[in-house]
Amino acid sequence: MISLRPATRADTQAINRIYNQPSVRRFTDGLPFTSLTESARFCCSTEARISLLACGTDGAVLGEASLGRRSLARLAHTGSLGLMVAEEARRQGIARTLLTALLDMADNWLNLKRLDLGVFVNNEAAIMLYKSIGFEIEATPRHYAMQDGVLADCHFMARLRPSVAVDQSRPPPRPAPTARKPFTLRAVEPEDIAALAEIMNQPGVRHGTLVTPFVTEESLKHIVQPEDGSHVIGAVVEGRLTGFAMLTPGKGRRLHSAYLPALVVHDAYHGQGIGHALLAAALDIADNWLGLARVDLAVMADNHHAIRLYETFGFEAEGRIRGDVFCNGAYADSLTMARLR
Numbered sequence: 001m002i003s004l005r006p007a008t009r010a011d012t013q014a015i016n017r018i019y020n021q022p023s024v025r026r027f028t029d030g031l032p033f034t035s036l037t038e039s040a041r042f043c044c045s046t047e048a049r050i051s052l053l054a055c056g057t058d059g060a061v062l063g064e065a066s067l068g069r070r071s072l073a074r075l076a077h078t079g080s081l082g083l084m085v086a087e088e089a090r091r092q093g094i095a096r097t098l099l100t101a102l103l104d105m106a107d108n109w110l111n112l113k114r115l116d117l118g119v120f121v122n123n124e125a126a127i128m129l130y131k132s133i134g135f136e137i138e139a140t141p142r143h144y145a146m147q148d149g150v151l152a153d154c155h156f157m158a159r160l161r162p163s164v165a166v167d168q169s170r171p172p173p174r175p176a177p178t179a180r181k182p183f184t185l186r187a188v189e190p191e192d193i194a195a196l197a198e199i200m201n202q203p204g205v206r207h208g209t210l211v212t213p214f215v216t217e218e219s220l221k222h223i224v225q226p227e228d229g230s231h232v233i234g235a236v237v238e239g240r241l242t243g244f245a246m247l248t249p250g251k252g253r254r255l256h257s258a259y260l261p262a263l264v265v266h267d268a269y270h271g272q273g274i275g276h277a278l279l280a281a282a283l284d285i286a287d288n289w290l291g292l293a294r295v296d297l298a299v300m301a302d303n304h305h306a307i308r309l310y311e312t313f314g315f316e317a318e319g320r321i322r323g324d325v326f327c328n329g330a331y332a333d334s335l336t337m338a339r340l341r
């Protein structure tokens, strides 16, 4: 069984090991004896360069695929792919599994229109794979790079996003309700980061928030250690964080108000009153401890459960933002809601 997860700095050694294997070097841009320091530059999944690892049942890293996003505004719709699988783990479908996850990310969550890559013309395995998932050869630059002691030719291949018929009314995934368990509320702490990452990687949570698949712990640090004065309240079941609410007080001429950037409950704990309790606690801070006059938020327009919850606490929709968020293959509307005291 292969599982996928984002790469972190702690994976540098494992990635470096594969990158230095002779057959990987031969078909990539690696040089002999690539150091850990050099590898560390690209061994961490970030917004700009998503790096996915394929791991075996024992946790060993067996492959890596990356999706680099271009920062120039006029190239922001494009991305480039990189791929390697450990010599001892080939022909088990690892490369295909990694690329399938990255294509889903590019098509359905990041809205990239074009993916490209470079591949040596004698890399038959990779070319077969890329063709089978829709990549086409666009150019064959001659004497492109050194390989086996000679200047070798390379193919530039690209895949344009297939136009898909999108069902705009597709409901967000709803997990089956589980048995109720007692929960308590407390402040969220830095030690909660792993549990938080698990929450943010739930399909239902993703649908209702702005996160992409395979979100990293690193990218969630602003929640467990906020530096903008946000209040973050967690719900805990059997010692484990299962949801949180975040309240960010306004600044300057918006000192009277706060924004609720997140109210999130783990998919397996929906329908148990946790979201209700978290929202009540956040509004208690706003009303009774900060004396705020206004709390506002944004919610996906098809997130009827959340909208109903907000209305219970007196939030009203103030407008509909059309095509605000790209979500699972489609542009989705959001509602902006506010509650005045």
Ligand SMILES: CC(C)(COP(=O)(O)OP(=O)(O)OC[C@H]1O[C@@H](n2cnc3c(N)ncnc32)[C@H](O)[C@@H]1OP(=O)(O)O)[C@@H](O)C(=O)NCCC(=O)NCCS
Pocket: 023, 024, 027, 028, 083, 084, 085, 086, 089, 090, 091, 092, 093, 094, 095, 096, 097, 117, 118, 119, 120, 123, 124, 125, 126, 128, 129, 132
């Ligand atoms: C290319 C590479 C990533 C394939 O990894 P893999 O995990 O063995 O590939 P998969 O098992 O997922 O196979 C996917 C497809 O690749 C192709 N493929 C893989 N190995 C192949 C081989 N030895 N001969 C022909 N086709 C092959 C097939 O189309 C296969 O689909 P199929 O199993 O339905 O026939 C791996 O050989 C590798 O890491 N090579 C060195 C680094 C590299 O070349 N990276 C790409 C740089 S552009």
